Structure formats: C-alpha cells, structure tokens
Amino acid sequence: MSQMEQAAITTHDLVKRFKTRTGYLNAVDHLTLEVRQGETFGLIGPDGAGKSTTVRTILGLLARSEGQSSVLGYDSMRDLYQIRSEAGYIAQQFALPADLTVIENMRFFANVHGISAQEQRKQIPALLEFAELEEFKDRLAGNLSGGMKKKLALACNLVHAPRVVLLDEPTLGVDPVSRREFWNLLGNLRAEKGLTIFVCTPYMDEAERCNRVGLMYQGRLIACDTPQAIKKRIPGQLLEFTPSELNPARLRLQKMEGILEMQTYGKMIHAFVDDAGLRRAQIETALAGQGLSISGMRVIEVRMEEAFISLMKRQEAGQNA
C-alpha cells in the first residue's frame, strides 16, 4: 500500500469527555490510530473500555471534545453527509424492522439511501446470495435466528456500496457457529471487495481475524499492531502448570527469580519466565519444598487474552506509580 493512499479512518488525540456526578470522565482519552484501506481492524477491549463511544465519535454521531477524527478524509464533525453515504454502520443495538421480510428490509434500506430501482434489482440478489439468505428472503426479520439477523443487518448496510463499514460488537450473544460464519463473511468481503472493516469486540480471540488490532482499556489504546506483534511484545516464555493447591503455590512463586509475571487460568498457573528450561525444574523444586506437587507442566504459546491481561496490568501499575 502506498504512503500516499488516503487512510480509511484516522483519529488524532481524540477525546470524548462526559460529565459525571462527580466530575468529568474521558470515555475516549487521547486516542490516535489509523486504519488503512482494505484492512480489517479490530478495536478490542472489555465492556466500558470506550469502544462504542469511539465509533460513534468517529462517525460524528457524538460531538468530540478534543482532537481530530475522519473517515475517508471526511471530517467527523463537518462532513457528516459524505460519511453517511460512504460508510456503513451497525450499532450494537441495531434492530431491523421485525414485521418486514428479509427482502423488504433490503429494499427499505436501499430506498433510505436513495438507490434506484434498477440498481436494487442488481444489488439485492447479489447481497442475499453473499449473506446466504436467499432461501429466507420471504421470512419475517423477526423470525430469523440471532446469527441470521446479524447477517441481514450486514447485508442491509452494504446496499449503498460503502467503502468502509464500522461494526459495534456484531457477534455479542451470537453462538460460536454463527460467530464463525459471520467472520467468514467479513473475510470474504475483504478478499473479494477490498472493503475496509472496523470491528469492536470484547472477544479476545477475534483479534486473530484482524490484520491489525487496537487494544482499548479505560479509554486508552494500550497497544496497536498486528496480533502476532502484540503477542510477541510480552517478554519471556509462558509456562502452564497445575499445582496441587493454587494459593500456596502462587504465594511461594511470587518472589521467585526469573518469573516475570503470573496469571491464573482456572486451577492452572500461567507463569511468564525468562528461561523455561531453567525455571521449570526450579519451580518444581520450590513447590515440592512446600509439599506441593505439579502436573501438566508445559510451554504454551501466548494468546491474545494473556497478552491483553499483561498489558492491562502494566497500564494499571503505571497509573498507580
């Protein structure tokens, strides 16, 4: 991709401040990011991190408090009309008219966007095929399953052929099978139409479906890179093991040399160590000294969730320091 190419979405020191009972809160706190055209970008973080506020501010649905933001070069505050015509947006609570059929919904959205009847005859069947909804085209939207509703919402928001779509937690409450199908659709959109996709999600594993991700926590971006690069950023190797008793084991290992960080995972401990070969035996010996045994010790790969927790802890430690 050339340097000259217009970014699909940019924010620079973006702030969205809300008044609370006790003062002010930066729901979005000096956020700087750039989404390239044709890329799938994931904004990932827990509830309350500021993901939805970011999307709404980028789209100009909320007025920003400070900083800059734009979509395809159009300013979020000034160029609302252009953004509306070139971007698609599925809000978290997005609801389709339940008493319209699938195809009526498509026509409804096409009419709202002023798409000609001729263009609709071409576009709508193609989108229904793409979303695998052809055989349900006469079903009332209210009678669709959760996963199919999400697909229809996506199809309706593609009817005006946007260049960018922003999706706010599209897979929330969707079961794993439908979630996989939905992401496969997004992948096909990227591969076949070169569409730029911006997705907010609380699911850490969905990071793997994105070219790049931004990890958001308490209004801030705590990391922004490819999923592979973010995982590599966590120093050390990750040892997983099950101690016979969790709490005493954790206490004993807390001050041990070479253990950079510890996380718990059910009854298991995840220990980031400087040298797995060396520390493995030392951990076993140390715990045996306390009368604790260990089972299933192995080196595992860092997943996005472990990386997120590690980065989140560092962020909090930094604030408290």
Next chain:
Amino acid sequence: MPEGWELKDEFQENTFTHPIIVDGLTKRFGNFTAVDDIRFEVRRGEIFGWLGPNGAGKTTTIRMLLGLLKPTAGRIRVLGYDPAVQTKAMQAHVGYMSQQFTLYNDLTASENIRFYGKVYGLSNSALRKRQAEIIRLAGLEGRENTLTANLSGGWKQRLALGCAIVHNPDVLFLDEPTAGVDPISRREFWELIYAMSNQGVTILVTTHYMDEAELCQRVGFISQGRLLALDAPENLKLTQMQGKVLEINTSEPDRAMRILKSAQSSQALPLAEVALYGAQIHAVLPGGDEDLERVWKVLSNERILVQSLAWITPTLEDVFISSVKS
C-alpha cells in the same frame, strides 16, 4: 411396591458420586423436539461445560434440571431429587446464576446478599456469617455498601454469583455467566469456580467463550437437541475434529483467499473450510502430506509466494464447529 419404584432406587444409587444424572431426557413442544434422548452424568465436584449453538436445547435442558419445565420423557436426578416433582426440596440445595445477573440495582451489595439469604430462608445469625464469607469470597471488601448500580461488570458478576450460593448449594448452574466482563475479572471468576469445585460443589456451566470451555473438566456438545459428544476438551480435540487445520502465510492473503475459495467450489482442493485470519488463511483439509503439496501448487500456479504452510492444533472452537457441521 409400584412399578418403576425399584428402578428409581437403582437409579438413585449413584447420586452421591454423581449429583446430576440425566437419562433419556426428551422435551417436545408440539412437533418440535427441543431435547432429544439425552443421557449424561456429572460427577461430584466436576466442572461440566454444556455447549451448543443458540436454539440447540441448552437452556431447555437447564430449565428441566431446575424443575421449571417438565420433561416429555426420560428421567433426571439432581442430588437424588426429581426436579419436576420435588422442586422445592431440590431448590434448597441448588444455585442458579443467569446471564442477566438478577440483582437489585437500588440495593447495596450487602443488601442483595441479605435479600437472597432471606429468600432461601437463612436465619439472621447464619446470614450474618454467610454474608461476611461471601463478601470475602467475591472480593467485595470495601464495597459492601456500594449501590449495585454503581458496581462495574466484574463486581456485579461476582456479587450475582455470591447471591446464587448464599445458601451453600451442592450443585450450581451457571448460564453464560461471563458475557461482557473484562478478561481479568473472567479469570478471577474462574478461580472462584475452581475453589468451589475443590470444596465438592458440582458445577454445570454454559458459555459462548470456547476458551472458557477449555477450562471445564468435561464438555458436552449439543446440537439440534442431541448430544453429539461428551469428553474432556483435550480428548475432544483428538476424536471430534474432521480433518486438520492448515495455517497458510502468503505474500498476498486477500488474493490467495480468492484463489482457494474458487479451488474449494470447483473441488480442485478438498477444503472443508477456508477462512481469512488477519494476514493468514486457515484451511481445513483431510491432513495428508499430499495436501500440503496440492495447496502449494494451486497457489504457486497463480504466482502467489507461499511463505509457510503448517498444521496447527485445532482450537476447541474448530472442533465444535466441525462436529456440529458433520
């Protein structure tokens, strides 16, 4: 002795070692079979994952286990009780936490615990002791008098769990308990679940997070009312995956994806699934060495530079989707 009575005794024999026993369980709504001849047992202190797509019959099963819905056929024993008949007696020993966290927002954390304690008929002195235990267990020290409305997601979730276990239940049903909470809170929650399991509490949990399902000791996959598989997660990965997952790194992932998609539809390659994962492609293939060569050839013929091809361990989600689809 009436017929079936003997059978019932034999059936109840295992209720100490297996607090949940389900045999031939079926629920029909008119012509629709929501739960179809399901059989499983959950061991004492076990964390049992109950997974399935929406509409698979997960919640219908839980409702029958809780005695809220009467089975069409089959038998259930929860701690030796028949939930449909001995509902009250059973519910005194069973906890239930739903996704919606049924808490009163205008009560404080402590008041919510006391409210649930009273509902379960705890005496004032027992409740005082239990309240302190739960506050400590849920890590709510210092937040006892905070209005529930002002607690964040993770706190609310642990409070909801605390309220569900105020009466010291032996069996706990959790229906998607971790939706929307941050990863650290989820980890703390699972630590609590394991602590309870160590004390002998039997736990049945449904979740949409497949990485959480990996934390269960055994997992049942349910689809269209039927139990497809039931085993430890590591065993399911060995037995239930049709084919293997290939991770493909190329110079041009989007174009490579289009090529593989068309090879899939023309059946030039035996691809059960092909999907973009960021800059990588995951493809499900039978898994022979010849597959690697064929994929490499198809891509190279279109002048795609293949940087790497590697078989990767399937996630539980891969396995789940594979078994639901087959």
